[in-house]
Amino acid sequence: MSSLLLLAELAAIAIVFAGLPLAYLWTRPGYNFFQKLNWVLVFMTFDLIVFGAFTRLTDSGLGCPDWPGCYGTSNPWHAIGEIQLAEANMPTGPVTVIKAWIEMIHRYLAMTVGALILIQVGLAFSKVKSLGKKPLLGSLGLLVLVCIQGAFGAWTVTLKLQPIIVTIHLMLALVLLACLTTYAQQEWEEKDTSILRFQVKPLSAKLLLLASVALCTQIFLGAWVSTNYAVLACPDFPTCMGSFLPEMAWQEGFTLWRGLGLNAQGESISPIALQTIHWAHRLFAVIAIAALGLLGISALQLSNSTLSGMDRIARLLLGLLILQALTGISNVVFQWPLFAALMHTAGSAALVFCLVRLAQWSSWSAPIHLKIVKSL
Numbered sequence: 360m361s362s363l364l365l366l367a368e369l370a371a372i373a374i375v376f377a378g379l380p381l382a383y384l385w386t387r388p389g390y391n392f393f394q395k396l397n398w399v400l401v402f403m404t405f406d407l408i409v410f411g412a413f414t415r416l417t418d419s420g421l422g423c424p425d426w427p428g429c430y431g432t433s434n435p436w437h438a439i440g441e442i443q444l445a446e447a448n449m450p451t452g453p454v455t456v457i458k459a460w461i462e463m464i465h466r467y468l469a470m471t472v473g474a475l476i477l478i479q480v481g482l483a484f485s486k487v488k489s490l491g492k493k494p495l496l497g498s499l500g501l502l503v504l505v506c507i508q509g510a511f512g513a514w515t516v517t518l519k520l521q522p523i524i525v526t527i528h529l530m531l532a533l534v535l536l537a538c539l540t541t542y543a544q545q546e547w548e549e550k551d552t553s554i555l556r557f558q559v560k561p562l563s564a565k566l567l568l569l570a571s572v573a574l575c576t577q578i579f580l581g582a583w584v585s586t587n588y589a590v591l592a593c594p595d596f597p598t599c600m601g602s603f604l605p606e607m608a609w610q611e612g613f614t615l616w617r618g619l620g621l622n623a624q625g626e627s628i629s630p631i632a633l634q635t636i637h638w639a640h641r642l643f644a645v646i647a648i649a650a651l652g653l654l655g656i657s658a659l660q661l662s663n664s665t666l667s668g669m670d671r672i673a674r675l676l677l678g679l680l681i682l683q684a685l686t687g688i689s690n691v692v693f694q695w696p697l698f699a700a701l702m703h704t705a706g707s708a709a710l711v712f713c714l715v716r717l718a719q720w721s722s723w724s725a726p727i728h729l730k731i732v733k734s735l
Contacts, residue, residue: 368433373470422458
């Protein structure tokens with residue numbers, strides 16, 4: 360299949376997939392179409408992150424070992440012969456019919472998000488006169504970000520699941536989720552309207568920043584554990600190999616640029632290095648839970664009738680912390696069950712969502728802001 364034909368078929372698939380949520384939005388009453396699309400993009404990106412985790416956890420990342428298609432075709436049905444041959448030659452290898460479909464569905468979902476962002480750009484451009492340039496510039500920034508994310512998705516395949524590339528791929532997905540949530544919760548104001556807004560922002564931005572840094576660090580460490588398949592490097596809990604101070608190999612474990620299962624010298628990575636990766640994630644979890652818990656409790660205490668929604672987000676944040684602790688422990692105790700691992704990734708994405716939502720009630724200085732927009 361020629362490259363142009365392959366790209367045309369993939370584009371058609373993306374249009375069909377994107378058409379489903381668009382058709383749903385078109386039939387829903389209330390709330391303007393632009394804002395509905397923005398929130399659907401948040402939901403779709405969250406789903407994409409969870410399905411990406413499913414792709415990784417089922418070892419389906421190389422189910423189609425080329426990119427953007429599958430053996431040069433737009434779907435595994437067209438490449439069934441090549442897939443079955445690869446599976447026959449290596450029955451326990453990365454290529455099977457099921458894994459090929461899982462990988463391609465992940466790519467289809469990613470293309471759907473990209474197509475919807477293109478539509479978002481078009482809508483923002485059509486609203487420049489009424490809303491100004493900020494929505495358009497924000498949407499263009501999202502388009503650039505999703506293109507960068509797509510590039511890392513391609514490198515994930517072409518570089519054979521190199522741990523740092525896969526880790527960055529996950530981190531960028533969460534950055535995209537955070538940016539889309541920030542964009543969706545903006546109250547884009549018409550130029551010709553008068554708005555008097557009294558907004559209370561009692562939450563400490565410093566505390567929010569501390570929690571955000573802790574969460575980002577912990578997510579990176581968790582992604583590094585997953586991409587290096589170090590989840591079971593410490594098979595016991597709460598100790599690691601029966602000790603609270605297990606043997607460590609920090610340099611080997613945290614050499615970032617290296618192949619999957621290898622150290623910097625190209626040799627098989629040692630079990631001690633994998634222990635180090637696992638133990639670092641487990642130890643920093645204490646710091647992350649403390650910082651996020653403090654933020655959640657603070658937000659809950661500051662909630663009142665004028666802060667609609669902040670108490671719900673705070674409770675969700677605290678509930679997610681409990682879920683993360685339970686699923687993290689379950690991954691070790693029950694030998695990395697698929698459901699617990701998926702919930703652990705979903706919980707991380709949901710925590711990012713919560714922090715972005717709480718940001719609208721945070722302030723670096725004065726807790727109260729009064730905004731007046733006069734008619735033009």
